[in-house]
């Protein structure tokens with residue numbers, strides 16, 4: 791980590807201080823967060839606990855475990871919201887610290903062939919599509935219920 795923490799390191803600091811309202815679950819290698827906008831219902835972000843820009847720079851055992859946890863989290867999101875397809879995105883063009891975007895693409899998706907970043911920008915606007923606290927709680931619960939059926943170790947939940 792550089793001397794000035796990146797945006798994701800700052801989020802991780804607030805999660806550790808119990809100050810992050812979008813935490814779904816702390817896993818062993820990362821933090822599962824509800825996306826700030828929920829137009830794509832179930833949108834989840836998985837923040838890597840290690841501030842690395844590239845997968846190949848992660849310690850091999852950690853990386854294998856991280857990708858395994860990502861896969862089980864993806865499965866939990868999929869089963870929680872039953873999309874037509876899940877999009878998995880690891881971009882890092884704006885913030886390099888590894889974080890996966892999991893976008894459920896639903897059957898009624900207005901632009902099903904485009905990556906979400908090329909769709910209507912309002913869909914990602916939390917001012918318009920931010921979930922209510924009830925919706926957010928319900929989604930977290932659904933995802934946590936599905937995570938509980940997988941082998942991942944949930945160290946802490948955002949509902950604790």
Ligand SMILES: [Zn+2]
Nearest residue numbers: 796799841887
């Ligand atoms: Zn960072």
